[in-house]
Amino acid sequence: MATALAALEEAYARRGAPPAASKDRTDGRIDGRAGDRTPVVGYVGADVPVELLTAAGVRAFRLTGDPESGSALADRYLGGGVDPMARSVLARLLAGSFGDLDRVVVSHDCEASLRLFYALRELRRVEPATGLPEAYLVDILHLPHRTTAQYNRRRIGEFAARLEAWTGRPLDLAGAVAAHDERRRLLAAVAELRRAVPARLTGRQFLAVVNAALPVDQHIALLERLLAEAGQLEEHAGRRVFLSGSDHDTPHVYEAVESEGYVIVGEDHSFGDLSLKEPIGAGGLDALAEHYHHSGPTAHRATASERAAHAATAVRHCRAELFVAYCRIGDEAPAWDFPAQRAALDIPAVLLERQEYGRADLTALRKEHPCAV
Structure with a gap:
């Protein structure tokens, strides 16, 4: 049997790749539509509350870039001044490298992530032929104020409600x-x-x-x-x-x-x-x-x-x-x-x-x- 470290490194080599197809649930749903697979959600940024994705029963994985494949396709939309990690993620989404995603969830952890979200939203609207999945923004802020805490609580609640609406089931x-x-x-x-x-x-x-x-x-x-x-x-x-x-x-x-x-x-x-x-x-x-x-x-x-x-x-x-x-x-x-x-x-x-x-x-x-x- 391989060591645990070897198994973890093998799993790391698959990061940013589409999760293996799963038939472990017969009630896989997105937006209330029944299906035969578990919904797949890619996410971007450090502020995505991954606990909610797990609670919703979706297969979630963090989208990553690839320095070896370039970002020319994404540079048309984001320009060359945005962090190349975000540009690479967009290029991979446009190329279909992440497989059949049901949704992309993006957090406002930095300006590059926010720019990526806006690009995804507009491309889906004006260029539907790209086949990009619907993007959702989790806008968590970090100012040390009570009003910021209240704002974040509302955003978290909205995301939880949206996940329940997507999957048609309560969150655990x-x-x-x-x-x-x-x-x-x-x-x-x-x-x-x-x-x-x-x-x-x-x-x-x-x-x-x-x-x-x-x-x-x-x-x-x-x-x-x-x-x-x-x-x-x-x-x-x-x-x-x-x-x-x-x-x-x-x-x-x-x-x-x-x-x-x-x-x-x-x-x-x-x-x-x-x-x-x-x-x-x-x-x-x-x-x-x-x-x-x-x-x-x-x-x-x-x-x-x-x-x-x-x-x-x-x-x-x-x-x-x-x-x-x-x-x-x-x-x-x-x-x-x-x-x-x-x-x-x-x-x-x-x-x-x-x-x-x-x-x-x-x-x-x-x-x-x-x-x-």
Whole structure:
């Protein structure tokens, strides 16, 4: 039998691909129409309340880009100034790379996601021949105000009602929240394996573990196995790096950095450590809205001082020896935080600015902080 880590990496290799056809329900529905398969929903952004998708009984997966396939088709609609990760997702949707999606749910976690939503909505309206699925926006805000909390609660409630209307069945919110909280608990335990000295997981491996394309119950089972097999994991003794900045929906940058002899032991983007949020617990939609209201802090919705404080705490927690801020072309916000982050740290820091999507020009890293393989 393959190890749990191997199974999780295999599932990660399927990320962003259409889920396997499922006949495990005979009452699959979307908009009340009976069918013989479970509805499939793709989602974009860190603020989509995935617990509601699980509660609705749909097959949900996070849409990701592909640096190797280009985005020329999407650039006609989004232009070249939008984060290339969002442009790549749109290009893949237009090419049908995600299979037969019933819906796309987009969150307002950053400007690029919002631009993607508007493009999807207008393309479906003015160019129906594209065959794009209907897009729905979950507009969660993060200002520290009571009115923002009330706004978010209304948006969460509207999304829950829309899911019930789509599927024609009530949501099992309590069961879904319990399952996702258990997955968060297990992922937090796995994160400690990477923070160990020496690390028992590389950054690339941790990325695979967190983002394995699996239903939550299957993910939980493999995480339990991984923790049980922790004593068999290889040790990784490279120079310990905390990676800040842009999101990474593919492993390309992690592989480039770690091929130089570094080990990424922490990060502050939504495909990594920032996805390991506090548990929601009881409280229904109110607790769910509060949970997403206070998620972060990402470069797109937190102040430089908040990001700097988070960096200082996280660096100490994972015992990093080097802080690397990676900023992609079209995603300039993380670079604005770097001076405050560097000032708050007691370890060396380097900025890798204006990087190509899925690429890492490590010239500055090699020059200022070399690490022998």
